[in-house]
Structures are given as structure tokens and as C-alpha cells.
Amino acid sequence: MKFGGREWALAAGAILLLVYPLLAQGAFFERLGALVLLSAIGASAWNILGGYAGQISVGHAMFYGIGAYAPLMAYKLWDAPPLFGVPAGIAIALVVAVVIGFPTFRLVGHYFSMATIAVAELVRIVVSNWDFVGAAIGLMGPATSRTVLDLSFKSSVPYYYLFLAVLAVVLGVTWQLARGRLGYCLRAIKASERAARSLGVPVRRYKLYALLLSAGFTALAGSLYALMIGFADPDSTFGLLISVDMIIIAALGGAGTLLGPLIGAVILVPLREVTNSVFGGGGSGMTYILFGGIIMLIARFEPGGLMEIGRRLAGATRRRPDTTPKVADRAA
Amino acid sequence: MLLEANKVTKQFGAFRALDGADLRVEEGEIVGLIGPNGAGKSTFFNCLVGDMTPDRGRVVFAGRDVTRATPEEHARLGMGRTFQVPATFEDMTVAENVMVGAFLRHPERRAARAAAEKIVERVGLGDLAEARARSLGTPGRKRLEIARVLATEPRLMLLDEALAGLTPAEIVRAIELVRQIHASGVTIVIVEHIMEVILSLTGRIIVFNQGRIIAAGAPREVVEDPAVVAAYLGHSLKRGAKPLPAGEAPPEARP
Numbered sequence: 001m002k003f004g005g006r007e008w009a010l011a012a013g014a015i016l017l018l019v020y021p022l023l024a025q026g027a028f029f030e031r032l033g034a035l036v037l038l039s040a041i042g043a044s045a046w047n048i049l050g051g052y053a054g055q056i057s058v059g060h061a062m063f064y065g066i067g068a069y070a071p072l073m074a075y076k077l078w079d080a081p082p083l084f085g086v087p088a089g090i091a092i093a094l095v096v097a098v099v100i101g102f103p104t105f106r107l108v109g110h111y112f113s114m115a116t117i118a119v120a121e122l123v124r125i126v127v128s129n130w131d132f133v134g135a136a137i138g139l140m141g142p143a144t145s146r147t148v149l150d151l152s153f154k155s156s157v158p159y160y161y162l163f164l165a166v167l168a169v170v171l172g173v174t175w176q177l178a179r180g181r182l183g184y185c186l187r188a189i190k191a192s193e194r195a196a197r198s199l200g201v202p203v204r205r206y207k208l209y210a211l212l213l214s215a216g217f218t219a220l221a222g223s224l225y226a227l228m229i230g231f232a233d234p235d236s237t238f239g240l241l242i243s244v245d246m247i248i249i250a251a252l253g254g255a256g257t258l259l260g261p262l263i264g265a266v267i268l269v270p271l272r273e274v275t276n277s278v279f280g281g282g283g284s285g286m287t288y289i290l291f292g293g294i295i296m297l298i299a300r301f302e303p304g305g306l307m308e309i310g311r312r313l314a315g316a317t318r319r320r321p322d323t324t325p326k327v328a329d330r331a332a
Numbered sequence: 333m334l335l336e337a338n339k340v341t342k343q344f345g346a347f348r349a350l351d352g353a354d355l356r357v358e359e360g361e362i363v364g365l366i367g368p369n370g371a372g373k374s375t376f377f378n379c380l381v382g383d384m385t386p387d388r389g390r391v392v393f394a395g396r397d398v399t400r401a402t403p404e405e406h407a408r409l410g411m412g413r414t415f416q417v418p419a420t421f422e423d424m425t426v427a428e429n430v431m432v433g434a435f436l437r438h439p440e441r442r443a444a445r446a447a448a449e450k451i452v453e454r455v456g457l458g459d460l461a462e463a464r465a466r467s468l469g470t471p472g473r474k475r476l477e478i479a480r481v482l483a484t485e486p487r488l489m490l491l492d493e494a495l496a497g498l499t500p501a502e503i504v505r506a507i508e509l510v511r512q513i514h515a516s517g518v519t520i521v522i523v524e525h526i527m528e529v530i531l532s533l534t535g536r537i538i539v540f541n542q543g544r545i546i547a548a549g550a551p552r553e554v555v556e557d558p559a560v561v562a563a564y565l566g567h568s569l570k571r572g573a574k575p576l577p578a579g580e581a582p583p584e585a586r587p
Contacts, residue, residue: 184428198481
């Protein structure tokens with residue numbers, strides 16, 4: 001592989017992620033690092049369906065919530081280490097994805113988004129009123145670490161490296177997907193379902209594959225959240241704002257790009273934590289005013305997100321052919 | 333018989349867009365579909381390619397009943413189509429657009445890439461293989477659509493006004509491309525308003541009006557049919573139009 005500017009930037013970024021806990025002193029920054037990675041996992045998972053396939057789900061919180069609740073249910077029901085509930089959470093999320101995928105994929109554009117909001121809110125309301133899963137109060141994990149399998153650490157650093165490993169897997173799978181047939185076809189579906197179909201792309205089946213991958217990884221992100229925080233309630237895991245977070249993070253960095261969600265998380269999560277700590281209890285409102293402003297800026301000026309801006313800047317210096325306007329007329 | 337449509341009927345509410353249309357296309361033919369706007373050409377076209385399901389009638393392609401088959405199944409069986417308004421994948425490069433079609437016969441990425449590169453060269457977009465589709469003008473997009481369909485290795489290609497919006501010089505080049513594709517063994521059905529294109533390319537034309545076929549046959553005979561003149565052409569093309577020899581720009585001949 002030729003090492004150009006892009007490869008050096010990637011290598012520097014990877015090294016920075018690996019050594020960050022050594023550079024960041026203090027619990028606040030260690031925790032911040034873990035939260036950035038957790039959000040990056042969630043947004044990257046959403047990105048497979050929302051970014052690559054262009055199916056803007058605003059209901060991914062339901063998968064996140066299922067993933068968060070499953071480990072805590074394993075502890076509640078059987079006193080098992082929460083870790084043991086993680087596969088169950090992913091499995092349930094996959095089943096839910098199939099059940100909602102078939103009817104909702106008949107809808108396109110905003111209608112699909114609205115349907116996902118409706119289903120996710122329905123799930124949140126059911127969970128909020130279902131005593132078996134803790135109703136509005138939610139669920140707790142083990143209060144103290146019983147064995148190492150409880151993955152209950154005082155420091156955020158072990159979580160940081162756990163999340164980094166999971167993020168590497170999610171990005172690795174996404175990279176592999178994007179460069180194969182499925183990735184190309186999902187991008188085609190995003191641009192024009194009708195045209196993709198006319199070229200023999202099995203649109204519904206591929207959208208379902210994207211949803212399954214996306215839902216599975218989102219559930220895993222939810223599980224990681226529960227393992228770190230040791231607590232989950234309906235609003236903090238099934239809430240609409242969890243879905244919105246994933247979308248804004250991915251969109252800011254660049255939806256449909258491999259590293260866009262990570263870049264979005266690196267910018268937005270610290271911003272959120274700072275506004276939360278500056279404005280205290282009322283801070284969450286402030287955070288979303290800020291996020292709303294960011295959505296407007298992205299939608300108005302650069303729907304491709306920061307990755308697209310980076311690509312343009314790189315294109316301006318390298319004069320890539322795809323930045324020259326209306327060049328085809330000379331060919332045809 | 334490669335394609336056979338029998339008494340295809342499609343109704344939207346009280347409006348009968350298509351009323352018992354028939355079509356028979358032999359392997360190796362170029363057939364033109366013409367008619368005024370709203371005559372039912374597009375509805376018929378959509379019923380043939382699986383975008384719409386006829387209310388009545390039957391469509392058989394390569395011996396298979398495809399009346400209710402999805403567009404994906406049509407593509408797999410070897411029927412490809414272009415769109416009246418080009419539906420290129422804007423954020424993908426020219427080569428990537430064509431790869432989406434090539435994946436149908438070459439599931440492995442490298443094979444799809446190699447097939448796509450050959451086709452991109454063949455349609456004259458070689459220099460622009462890495463340009464994004466959004467940077468192309470109308471002629472480039474129309475060519476890209478044809479390239480994408482070619483990549484699916486079709487037996488039958490349905491072109492929906494693939495030459496509309498082109499300048500006379502571009503039309504001549506596009507006609508040459510269609511001829512080359514035909515010469516490579518692809519059967520072609522073309523919907524087109526530009527009569528010179530129809531006269532230069534097709535061996536047989538079918539004229540639609542108000543959801544029905546009002547004339548069919550050899551181009552020269554059909555354009556002189558009084559019913560066709562009255563419904564569509566407005567005047568006889570007897571002295572005016574002639575088929576275009578390669579390299580000559582056509583006069584404007586929109587009815």
C-alpha cells in the first residue's frame with residue numbers, strides 16, 4: 001500500500017486513539033474518551049443502514065435499549081454476570097429488526113423515518129409500563145464487582161479499550177461491506193431504489209441485511225453502555241434522543257462514510273459533556289438546542305458532513321476529476 | 333419470440349391508460365414505440381419491465397411469464413431498461429455506477445470492476461471512469477445509463493427516450509452507439525419522439541394513441557398512415573425526414 005497523506009492521517013489517528021488514556025489525565029477525560037467511543041460505535045452502527053443504504057431510521061433507540069436491558073435482565077433474573085446477556089440482546093434486536101423490517105421497508109423517505117419513530121416510541125412506552133423489565137424505574141446491574149466477568153471497573157480506562165476493540169470490529173465489518181457487492185448496491189439503493197432494482201439489485205433483501213447488521217451492532221452498543229454505567233432506564237436507552245444522537249453524530253462527520261461517525265463523535269460528545277457540566281441539570285436542553293443548530297447547518301450547507309468537506313479540500317489540491325464540473329459533454 | 337405482450341391493459345381510477353396493447357419482438361430486432369404524450373407508451377413500457385403490473389393481459393419474456401415478476405427478476409432474465417429522466421447514482425463514480433449492473437453477472441468485486449471498465453470504455457466514458465455521476469451533463473448521463481444496463485448483459489434493452497435532450501451532433505453519436513449494441517446481439521425496443529432516430533434505427537414501429545395501438549409495421553409505411561399522421565405526426569414525413577447516415581446531424585423533427 002502506498003503511504004500518502006491520507007494514510008499518514010489515519011495512522012496518526014489510530015495511534016492517538018490507542019494512547020489517549022495515557023495522555024488524558026483524570027477521571028473526567030478518561031470517561032469522556034470512553035463515551036466518545038461508545039457514541040462512535042452507536043453512530044457507526046446506525047450508519048450502515050442510515051448512511052450507506054440511505055434508510056433514515058429514527059428508531060434505532062429500540063435496538064440500543066434492547067441491548068442495554070438484556071445484560072441487566074440476565075443479572076436480575078439469574079444473578080448472572082451482565083456480560084452473559086449481551087448475545088441475547090443482540091439476538092432479540094435481530095428478531096425485532098426482521099419483524100419491523102418487512103412492513104417498514106415498503107415505505108420510502110420520510111414515511112420510513114416516521115414509521116421507525118412510531119415503532120420505537122411504542123417500544124419505549126411498553127417498556128416504561130412493564131414491571132417485568134423494571135417499568136419507569138429501569139434496571140440495575142451488580143452494585144459491586146463480584147468477579148472479573150461483571151466487567152465492573154472503577155476506572156473508565158478498561159471500558160475505553162473494550163469500546164475501542166468493538167469499534168475496530170464495527171469499522172472493520174463496515175469497511176469490508178462497503179468494498180463488496182452489498183456496499184455498492186446499498187449506495188445504489190440510497191441514490192435510486194427504482195434504478196437499482198432495474199439493474200437486478202434485490203433491494204428489499206439487501207436493505208434487510210443492512211438493517212440486521214445495523215441493529216445487531218446498535219444492540220451491542222447498548223449492551224456496552226449498560227456494562228459501563230450499570231444502570232438503564234427507558235429514557236436513557238429507549239428514548240428518542242438516543243436515536244437522534246446517532247443520526248446527528250453520523251451526519252456531522254459524514255453519513256455513508258467509514259470514519260464520519262467517529263469524527264462526529266469526537267466533536268459532538270465532548271461538546272455535549274461540556275454543555276452538560278456547564279449548565280448542570282438544565283444542560284441537556286442546551287445540548288439539543290446546539291444539536292438542532294448543527295442539523296440546520298449540515299442540511300443547509302453540507303449534507304455530506306465533514307468528510308465531504310475534507311474530500312473537497314483534498315480534491316482542490318489534487319484536482320481530482322470528480323471535482324471538475326460538467327465534464328461529460330465533451331465525451332458524449 | 334423474445335418478448336410477447338398480449339392484450340395488456342392498465343387502468344388508473346377511471347382513466348384507462350392502456351387498452352389491450354400487443355407486442356411481439358423477435359430476437360435481433362429493433363422496434364420503435366411512438367405516439368403523442370399521454371398515449372400510453374410509458375405505461376406500456378413500465379408494464380413490460382415490471383415497474384407496473386398490468387390489470388389484464390400477459391407478458392412473456394424468453395419463454396417465461398413475467399407479467400407479475402419484479403424488476404429485479406426482469407434484469408436477471410436479461411431485460412434491461414433506461415429511464416426517461418436519467419436515474420444515475422449521483423454520488424458514485426461512473427465506474428461504480430456500472431459496477432452495480434456488473435455485479436448481477438459477476439458477484440466478485442474484481443470481476444465486476446473489470447467488466448465495468450470494459451463497458452465504460454466501450455460507451456466512450458473511459459476518461460471519466462473516476463468522475464462522479466453528478467458531474468456529468470445530459471449526454472454523459474444517458475450514456476452512463478446505457479453502460480449500466482449493458483453491464484447486466486441483457487438480451488433485450490428497452491430505451492426510454494434515451495436520446496431526448498441531446499444536440500444533433502450528440503444524437504448521431506448516440507445512434508452509432510445503439511447500432512453497435514444491436515450489432516453485438518442485443519435486441520432493442522426504443523421509445524422515442526425524434527422521428528429521424530426512429531427511422532434510422534428501427535426495423536418496425538408501433539404507434540400508440542389514447543392507450544391503444546393504432547398502427548404497426550415498417551417505418552416508412554406507418555409514417556404515411558393517415559391515422560398516424562392525424563394522431564401524432566401532424567404532417568406526412570414523406571418528403572421531409574430520412575434516415576440518418578452515420579456522422580450527419582439530424583434536422584429538428586419533433587411533431
